[in-house]
Amino acid sequence: MNDLIRSAIAAEAEERVDSRTVLAELHKRKKRRKPFGLIVGVATLTATAAAAALIIPTAVKKTDAAPATNPPATVTAQNVLLLGLDDHEHTDTMVYARFETDGSVNVVSLPRDAWTGGAGGKKINGLFLDDPKSLTDAVERMTGTKVDHYAVVRMSEFGKIADAVGGVEICLTAAAKDKFSGADLPAGKSTVKGDQALAFLRQRHGLPMGDLDRIKRHQAFLTALAAKITKENALPLAREIGRTIRVDQGWDVLEFAQRFQGPVKIRAATLPVGDSVSTSTGTGFVVDPAQAKQFVEKQFAGGEPSQPGCVS
Amino acid sequence: MGFDQFVAERLDRLLRYATAIACDKHLAQDIVQNVLMRAQSKWDRIGAMDAPYLYVKRMVTNDYLSWRHRRAAREIAVERSELARHAPSTADPADAHAEREAMRARIAVLPRKQRAALVLRFYEDCSDAEIAQVLGCAESTVRSQLSRALQTLRSHELARSATSGVHS
Numbered sequence: 001m002n003d004l005i006r007s008a009i010a011a012e013a014e015e016r017v018d019s020r021t022v023l024a025e026l027h028k029r030k031k032r033r034k035p036f037g038l039i040v041g042v043a044t045l046t047a048t049a050a051a052a053a054l055i056i057p058t059a060v061k062k063t064d065a066a067p068a069t070n071p072p073a074t075v076t077a078q079n080v081l082l083l084g085l086d087d088h089e090h091t092d093t094m095v096y097a098r099f100e101t102d103g104s105v106n107v108v109s110l111p112r113d114a115w116t117g118g119a120g121g122k123k124i125n126g127l128f129l130d131d132p133k134s135l136t137d138a139v140e141r142m143t144g145t146k147v148d149h150y151a152v153v154r155m156s157e158f159g160k161i162a163d164a165v166g167g168v169e170i171c172l173t174a175a176a177k178d179k180f181s182g183a184d185l186p187a188g189k190s191t192v193k194g195d196q197a198l199a200f201l202r203q204r205h206g207l208p209m210g211d212l213d214r215i216k217r218h219q220a221f222l223t224a225l226a227a228k229i230t231k232e233n234a235l236p237l238a239r240e241i242g243r244t245i246r247v248d249q250g251w252d253v254l255e256f257a258q259r260f261q262g263p264v265k266i267r268a269a270t271l272p273v274g275d276s277v278s279t280s281t282g283t284g285f286v287v288d289p290a291q292a293k294q295f296v297e298k299q300f301a302g303g304e305p306s307q308p309g310c311v312s
Numbered sequence: 313m314g315f316d317q318f319v320a321e322r323l324d325r326l327l328r329y330a331t332a333i334a335c336d337k338h339l340a341q342d343i344v345q346n347v348l349m350r351a352q353s354k355w356d357r358i359g360a361m362d363a364p365y366l367y368v369k370r371m372v373t374n375d376y377l378s379w380r381h382r383r384a385a386r387e388i389a390v391e392r393s394e395l396a397r398h399a400p401s402t403a404d405p406a407d408a409h410a411e412r413e414a415m416r417a418r419i420a421v422l423p424r425k426q427r428a429a430l431v432l433r434f435y436e437d438c439s440d441a442e443i444a445q446v447l448g449c450a451e452s453t454v455r456s457q458l459s460r461a462l463q464t465l466r467s468h469e470l471a472r473s474a475t476s477g478v479h480s
Binding site: 023 | 337
């Protein structure tokens with residue numbers, strides 16, 4: 001009976017489709033999929049301005065069977081606005097990043113409570129909800145630069161991101177306990193994931209400088225997260241958060257990704273703001289346009305390296 | 313071994329294997345395509361293994377045995393069991409071709425894991441240990457799956473011979 005089984009199975013196997021059909025399909029899918037993989041990779045930038053710089057080269061290497069030996073000459077430096085949304089569609093976190101052709105990244109965090117067009121105008125964190133273009137226009141006016149692209153992610157995804165890399169190491173100058181965000185963290189070094197990672201990023205109440213201190217937390221978190229990204233977890237991580245990320249139309253992600261060929265230098269700083277001014281429409285920081293332009297220009301040209309250390 | 317080289321050398325073999333376990337060439341094509349796309353994204357790791365083919369075969373097998381294809385597999389099984397029912401009475405038992413087709417139909421209605429074990433043994437010439445690796449189970453489970461499959465096929469074979477005996 002065994003011979004009969006053998007010949008029956010062989011006959012079944014003989015029915016297979018032509019392997020050339022499959023090869024053609026694989027080839028087609030590879031082409032289709034490449035930009036998708038890269039969008040996921042680039043989208044990760046949104047979530048982790050720093051971390052993604054490491055993910056993309058990995059993604060590129062993995063999807064490209066025959067990697068280009070030289071980046072095409074078309075790669076140009078680009079300014080990308082990376083936005084983190086809270087649960088009410090406000091841009092709670094705004095990171096304005098310049099990606100140089102050599103893969104280095106210079107980052108300026110924009111305080112969410114900055115007035116655009118002077119005190120009593122509109123606060124920057126509400127503009128995206130009205131129209132993404134009104135936000136990019138405001139950033140362009142404020143910084144004197146052109147926003148080439150933007151990408152958006154929900155802040156609530158960061159808990160999962162921290163989980164995906166097995167926790168992110170942070171360091172606090174004082175213990176944090178806050179009922180609004182649910183933060184309950186000890187002073188000194190600790191590793192946060194899930195809800196505590198989210199609380200660490202969300203806590204604004206009880207910090208000496210409020211949102212400005214929180215921005216420092218974001219920068220510290222991103223830097224520490226970048227350190228946890230490895231070749232092994234980069235793609236699962238990109239897949240995990242890629243689903244929830246949006247990028248503007250017309251972003252040639254493939255071209256964008258070409259610049260990342262190796263380790264990435266990241267510098268982060270916060271846009272300097274003036275006094276906090278209260279008006280009938282709310283309380284916010286006044287931004288001196290001339291000072292802002294000068295600061296962004298200097299930071300985008302190289303600026304100071306980020307100082308690792310403990311945050312409030 | 314590079315991914316492209318692997319595909320060039322093994323694609324046809326993988327398609328045959330997948331078709332033999334799935335008993336549906338289109339389902340087999342889908343499975344192989346999806347598996348190869350996934351394998352490519354982690355080829356750094358797979359390509360460095362001692363037996364990349366065994367690993368990819370395991371991916372194909374898991375894909376087939378996973379819940380996603382359960383529905384499709386059942387539909388095929390029903391269709392084939394219809395054939396199996398008709399095969400003995402309509403075919404000439406002396407005809408080797410008909411005999412083989414009848415066996416094909418009977419194999420197609422075996423439980424999926426038993427069929428996978430059978431294909432691995434009789435088509436891929438795998439040892440118990442290799443089958444255990446591909447199916448992700450103990451060697452003792454492999455032996456029991458195989459013996460149950462053979463028992464079913466044998467009892468059908470006996471029933472068929474008996475029926476043909478009456479007819480001839």
